[in-house]
Amino acid sequence: MYHLCHRSALGDDLAQQVFLTAWRSVHQLRSAAAFDGWLKRIMVTTWLEEVRRQKISYASEQEADASAGYAETTAERIDLDAALARLPQDVRLCLVLAYNDGMSHPEIAALTGFPLGTVKSHISRGAARVREMLVDYEGS
Numbered sequence: 606m607y608h609l610c611h612r613s614a615l616g617d618d619l620a621q622q623v624f625l626t627a628w629r630s631v632h633q634l635r636s637a638a639a640f641d642g643w644l645k646r647i648m649v650t651t652w653l654e655e656v657r658r659q660k661i662s663y664a665s666e667q668e669a670d671a672s673a674g675y676a677e678t679t680a681e682r683i684d685l686d687a688a689l690a691r692l693p694q695d696v697r698l699c700l701v702l703a704y705n706d707g708m709s710h711p712e713i714a715a716l717t718g719f720p721l722g723t724v725k726s727h728i729s730r731g732a733a734r735v736r737e738m739l740v741d742y743e744g745s
Contacts, residue, residue, distance in 0.1 A: 619655060623648050642716070645706070649698065649716050656694050688738040692731055695719070699727040700735070 626647050634643055689697055698717065702708045710728065714721040 615655075619651055623651050626651065642712075645702075646716055649702075652698065653717075684739060685735070688735045691738065692734060696727045696731040696734075699724050700731045703728050
């Protein structure tokens with residue numbers, strides 16, 4: 606959750622909310638093999654509800670809580686987190702699910718409810734924006 610919201614306290618609260626929701630509705634899970642996708646769906650739904658409820662905006666580096674122990678101590682990781690924080694929420698969600706969780710484009714589309722073309726463009730354009738923001742690391 607931290608990669609989505611970039612604030613450790615909010616990430617912890619949302620993670621706790623995800624696990625409470627999962628605990629309360631585990632009886633609805635039809636197959637143990639589907640647990641991973643089911644839990645990710647709860648996570649994405651919880652994140653999107655929080656975005657809609659509070660109109661979350663993380664455009665500034667100061668809101669990212671890099672000292673919370675979630676981020677690595679390297680400058681590259683801090684800069685990557687700051688670059689992700691500058692992206693729109695939908696784009697950041699697609700990038701995190703693709704690169705952090707290793708999900709395919711169709712899986713992301715099914716999980717988020719976004720059309721497949723939208724997922725592809727969010728990932729493509731978002732990755733290009735992150736590369737532009739991190740141009741100083743090119744060749745490192």
